[in-house]
Amino acid sequence: MTTHDSTHAAPLLQVIDLTARIHGRQVLNGLNLTIGRGEVHAIMGPNGSGKSTLSQILAGRADYEVIGGQVLYEGQDLLALAPEERARAGLFLGFQYPVEIPGVNNVYLLKAALNAIRKAKGLDEVDAFDFLNLVREKMRVMKMDESFLSRAVNEGFSGGEKKRNEILQMLVLEPTLALLDETDSGLDIDALKIVSEGVNTLRGANRSIVLVTHYQRLLSYIVPDFVHVLAGGRIIKSGDRSLALELESRGYDWLTEQVTPA
């Protein structure tokens, strides 16, 4: 955490010409993206366009090999940080497929996570009583059952419960940058509303949210400031919310045909 002076002047996140591959296959192809503080961005695109790749690389998944470009987070080289350091610096990934971890209790994970982040900020460990109150309050927002407290991380959760748990974690950890990877997939309309309300409670001038999604539907509940289309491993078009509506009526073909190399 150096260069504090510049952090507020610079955008929160700058992805510059990012090129990456996995198992020898190039999946990002000179991707550029800038996220300002307090902004909500939606990244849309067809299957296999690199949407999840981008979230995974930003969160620090080791499987991907970055072969070009850079990522600046609060003006610093994000890619030089280990995944846990990124989390402590305020980055949060809401997983598309949250992992089940039998034997590890939800609440203890949350507490360990919160304390790790607080420690990095030079804060004391959270008081056990205050912590439980905080979790209960956020559980009410997410309409989660009390039994959640005694269950193992995502073990035996339905798809909807897993996604709600991701948002619950986000609400407790209060990240500066939340990347939500297809958080809406597999949700029925009620669960979608709950998840969206949860995300909306976090919106604020100091927090940025990136929604990776296939569908416009989510964006009716969480209205984005910017919409980007990702195809072939880079952003091929950016616009405001109306772009999402246009995509819904026209699909992606009219855009991807323009970028397919001759």
Place this chain on the structure above:
Amino acid sequence: MSAVVAKGLASVNPQLNPLSGGANWNSYRDAAYQRLLTLGLPTPRDDGYKYPNLRVLERRDLRKSSQEHDTQHEAWIKDTQAQGVLKLDSALCIYVVNGQIQAHDSQALAAQGLSLQSLKATLPEVLPSTADWAAPTDKPDDRLRLMADCLVEDGLVLRVQAHRALDRPLHVIYLASAGGHYPRLRVHLETHAQLTLVEEYRSAPKSETFTLAVTDIAVDHAAQLTHIRLQDLDASSTLLEEVRVNVAERGVYQHHAHSFGAGLHRLDLGVRLGGAHAQTQLYGLFMADNNRGLHLRTQVTHAAVDTQSEQTYRGVASHRGRGSYDGKVIVEHGALRSSSKQSSRNLLLTKDAEIDTRPQLEIYTDDVQCSHGATTGTLDENMLFYLLSRGLDQATARGLLTYAFAADVVRKVPLSAIQSRLGQRVVGLLPDAALLREFLG
């Protein structure tokens, strides 16, 4: 036979190790010794002795008399007993110190329908039918048992009367401070009897104890035995044990083996489901860190119709630790509608660790349901990334996942006091123990 081998064998000679059991017992021991001389010590090529290599037996004098008692080690025993650190509040406790059964409240035991005698006291009764000692599954050339027969000095004979259920567990604590020990335990649950038996092995630091233990168990009609075995010996100690169980019609035998300590530990468990509807559940965990060798072998024989067995084993190895699970299930001819499940999952925490698994099925009848699976691998990368992405550091995340892996079998232990002690023991082995303790609640 080389001279070195001869040394290991020679030390077993019953003539050097007299037991005041009368002529019958002595002649039985002589016969066992002669048989052993013919067979030689077990090698990895012998059926059932693949893991571990027992070459260690060749080089050492296995008799107690060859070892010096050390005042420090004896002080350790006194302290351990005086502080009662191992005692469970709810249990009836018996100490066996360097092979000697200590004073205990036999009236409290009798009130519960449990009789306890020393092997010495029952020798005239037990013998001359020495065949009575050997469970029907035993092969005549079971070499470790032959060795134990040559060396045995005393043992415990437990019997729970028919239709009696002990409301408290019986906790037998073996403390060793020097030399060789050859404890013999015989447990008989009469029809409809119930018992929870906890056996625990401890030894003094740097005491280099050697223990060769044989346990024979009979679970009669509709009786239920829950048998919990905790091995936490000093790293300088060696423990080789053989447990043989016969389960009669509708009997239930449940076994929990938790192995943490010793330099070398081998537990060879044989369960024979000899009556219709007999069942057994076997759980085991070993954590082989720092050059330890921890080896669990099971053989379950379905010898009657409608019998059920279930095995869940977990192994963890790190820092040149070695472990194995060698599990055989035999479904005999005519054991119709038997069902058997076998699961062995193993975790290697460092590259220099090794775990061998060998699940085997031998089925000699139709109409059975058997499944088995064995895996050995490293920590799940997806789980690890998930925890890291939440801000946990590497050591905590890895420790947490290792704990969760082991907890799979720890939480099967039906006594909460032992469950939490085991939980603490597992956590104590992991980096960042202080932080992880919180996860135990």
